[in-house]
Amino acid sequence: MTAFSQARTGRLLFVTGAFITALFFIGTWVVGMLGSSDLLSAVMGDWIQFHRVGERLAAGEWTRLYPDSFPDGHHPDFPDGLYFLYPPFALPGTLLFAGMTPLQAYATCVGMVSVATAGSVVLITKALKGSREDGFLLGLGVLASAFFLSGLLLGHLSTLLGLVAAAGFYLHCSGRPALAGLVWALLLAKPNWGVPLVMLCLVGRQWKTVRGLVGGAAVLGLVGALLGHGLWGDWGRMIVQYNDVIRNLTPPEKQLTVFASLQSLMGVRGAPGALLLAWGALSGALALSAAYAWWIGERGGLPFERLFALAMVVILAGSPYAYYYDGIFLVTPAAVWWICRDSYGRVAWRSIGATMAFVVLWGHVGAWMGQVSERPSLVGWGVAVWSVAELVDLLGRVARDSDLQRPEQLSAREEAISIISSRSSADFA
Numbered sequence: 001m002t003a004f005s006q007a008r009t010g011r012l013l014f015v016t017g018a019f020i021t022a023l024f025f026i027g028t029w030v031v032g033m034l035g036s037s038d039l040l041s042a043v044m045g046d047w048i049q050f051h052r053v054g055e056r057l058a059a060g061e062w063t064r065l066y067p068d069s070f071p072d073g074h075h076p077d078f079p080d081g082l083y084f085l086y087p088p089f090a091l092p093g094t095l096l097f098a099g100m101t102p103l104q105a106y107a108t109c110v111g112m113v114s115v116a117t118a119g120s121v122v123l124i125t126k127a128l129k130g131s132r133e134d135g136f137l138l139g140l141g142v143l144a145s146a147f148f149l150s151g152l153l154l155g156h157l158s159t160l161l162g163l164v165a166a167a168g169f170y171l172h173c174s175g176r177p178a179l180a181g182l183v184w185a186l187l188l189a190k191p192n193w194g195v196p197l198v199m200l201c202l203v204g205r206q207w208k209t210v211r212g213l214v215g216g217a218a219v220l221g222l223v224g225a226l227l228g229h230g231l232w233g234d235w236g237r238m239i240v241q242y243n244d245v246i247r248n249l250t251p252p253e254k255q256l257t258v259f260a261s262l263q264s265l266m267g268v269r270g271a272p273g274a275l276l277l278a279w280g281a282l283s284g285a286l287a288l289s290a291a292y293a294w295w296i297g298e299r300g301g302l303p304f305e306r307l308f309a310l311a312m313v314v315i316l317a318g319s320p321y322a323y324y325y326d327g328i329f330l331v332t333p334a335a336v337w338w339i340c341r342d343s344y345g346r347v348a349w350r351s352i353g354a355t356m357a358f359v360v361l362w363g364h365v366g367a368w369m370g371q372v373s374e375r376p377s378l379v380g381w382g383v384a385v386w387s388v389a390e391l392v393d394l395l396g397r398v399a400r401d402s403d404l405q406r407p408e409q410l411s412a413r414e415e416a417i418s419i420i421s422s423r424s425s426a427d428f429a
Helices: 003-034 039-043 050-060 088-097 104-125 132-143 146-153 159-173 177-189 191-203 205-228 231-249 258-266 273-296 304-318 324-339 346-371 379-428
Strands: none
Touching: 003 039, 003 146, 039 104, 039 231, 050 273, 088 104, 088 132, 088 205, 088 231, 104 132, 104 146, 104 159, 104 324, 132 146, 132 324, 146 324, 146 346, 159 177, 159 304, 159 324, 177 191, 177 346, 191 273, 191 304, 191 346, 205 231, 205 346, 258 273, 258 304, 273 304, 304 324, 304 379, 324 346, 324 379, 346 379
16 A cells, blocks of 8 residues: 555544544534433533623622632532632623523533634644645544533633634744734633743743733733722632642543643542652653753744644643643644644654544543543643653754754864965965
């Protein structure tokens, strides 16, 4: 079989498998809703937090937006435990749901998730100058992933931040870094994503992007401050206490991080010293290596597309928490891997492809089968391996370029010595 035939067969198998997977899960979801005697109970999910907070904000119930205590240190029963975890500047957006019925709010969230995901695929494909076929394959892969499907079924609007990441990426690749930074400031709604990206831009001396990020952050902070009522303090206290909920009560199989995979490996909940030490060492090594790659940056011949893809996988792997719907941030690195495949070494490209397949497949195991019985959290390891493969290929590229430049540098040095020697001889004569 020729290479062309193999590639064509592989794409056909991918399209068929992705289509069947998406059709099965979406079909099961729709049939489950239609067959339920209590439709509201059937669709109850994370979307309720946006609807509930929007109603409370419209009614002026300021003290009920961010609860500052949890009964007996435990997570309240579903769905009361679905808290609005975003900073005060995100609150005005929830007013969209004020006045809606619960089912209308759910339908709106599902529509927003769908549009945001489609927009992300389009923007990323355009940023990388991919073909229509590239965009189709990327979109189908996303549609069949547990990360998109879980966000769709739960009506979780985290996918809007995936659109923010994609929009900023498109703007940066289009030569508008300051505007990209302004857009990326919205990622501060999830500080575990926004703050590391700001740090990488600083290390990478992306000054125009940093100015946009700082300007955007200032505007967002002002929006939150103008709402008054001590909301920043309420949000901060809630987040501090909610960290205990994430560490102690959230099942590891529902998360995508190295932290969750370590919890699963050690068979523990919470954050004992050994776990924190291992997590700090692994995530710290990834973060420092990524920072080094960004410091070399485009000045050192590393394309921004690859650097941003690296940032997304490293931030996800090292984050203290990331739920399944946060896997939507992997769309950009997946697109870079496929569309910019000529920029990868063969071993790295194949390694990332195999790791990506594992992440997607085990994602379904953890997201759906984990609802029935506990499964080991392995996605975090997959994302960590993906990060390492990206790093090794990028830094290896720097080493190869350096080796290629050395003969030229030696030749230039020899030529200079020869000119100096000839001049000296002429002067002596």
